[in-house]
Amino acid sequence: MKVFISDDQEQQRLWLNDIITKQLDALHFNYELVSAWQPADVLAAVKNGGGPNLYFLDIVLQREINGIQLASKIRDYDPDGFVVYVTIRDDMMPETLSAMTTPTGFISKANMFDETKFVPQVQQVLEVVKKRLVTLERSAEPTLTLRSGALLLTLKLKDIVYCEKVHGLRTTRIVTTSQSYVVHKNLNTIKQQLTAMRFFNEFQSYALNLEHVITVDFNKGVISMDNRDHLTFSRGTIKKLKAYYQTQE
Template identity: 30%
Template sequence: MKIFICEDDPKQRENMVTIIKNYIMIEEKPMEIALATDNPYEVLEQAKNMNDIGCYFLDIQLSTDINGIKLGSEIRKHDPVGNIIFVTSHSELTYLTFVYKVAAMDFIFKDDPAELRTRIIDCLETAHTRLQLLSKDNSVETIELKRGSNSVYVQYDDIMF
């Protein structure tokens, strides 16, 4: 799974990179930080060109013409099941995710470093579990049953012989 970080504060961005790299190394997860940047357009470009499910850590208040929530909304168009996590110090802006229909996995507040680390790791574990479940579902063998113009797909495991 590829991980993307969009945070305009270099210190905060580096802190998140360190937390995530340490988690990946210690837990030996099949993940990588594909991009850590302050440029939302770089993240969006990566999302457009990716053929996999991503995990996106986005600051809500970016120092550009696009905020993190709008970025999340644009990412959602290219990665509809991607994991979007907002990392912010602006709790009053969380309602905008409903306006833009982003369907965020989590909102993590930057104020408490210990909580930040715990929540980032929790999000990575949840994203990894979901990806495994999706991969498992895609590898299930099915049989197509046709009746007229209708087709029904049944998993072999659900058929009792």
């Protein structure tokens, strides 16, 4: 989990960094503190990474956008992230709700630099975050997450029928139970995320979800999938799948 602390007052930001990381360590969080705090830099970092992440945002950022607007943009890339507002402007709490940023908590700056009053607020929020993380981890289904250009794609592994290398290009076609996607990613890179469930990754140009295989004709080299696609392989290639099935008997 990545942790962002966005505050345009350097003295306050550095103090928050120290206080928050101490409490994260005390509660045994597995986290990475990201140095980015400017809205544009935070968004760039979120776009390139997964989630859920943890965000401590000052509502009154004196930048191109304020903390509430930043949280709204974060939600486009990290819908399950934890947004905590750290602010002196308690009167703006209703605005954070109307903007549908789904905050996890609010920490008042009225007690800034007073550890005895401020730390318990941080502890309370982090305990809530930890409980919710446990729930998310228990309920989360394995997924494939890719960014290809402007496309951010997250697919449940169980819904992927197969992935196919597009010959001559560093491009892969991902076929799911409902539709197909063409992404500018090398198939071998995608296979690194296809380790859960029953994926067969030994074919050079394909990754197959064996849960979606209906029949295999080893003599003709034809694999029939449950979406009615028929994939054809050479006898030498299909032997790899035959050998795999023999190890499962």
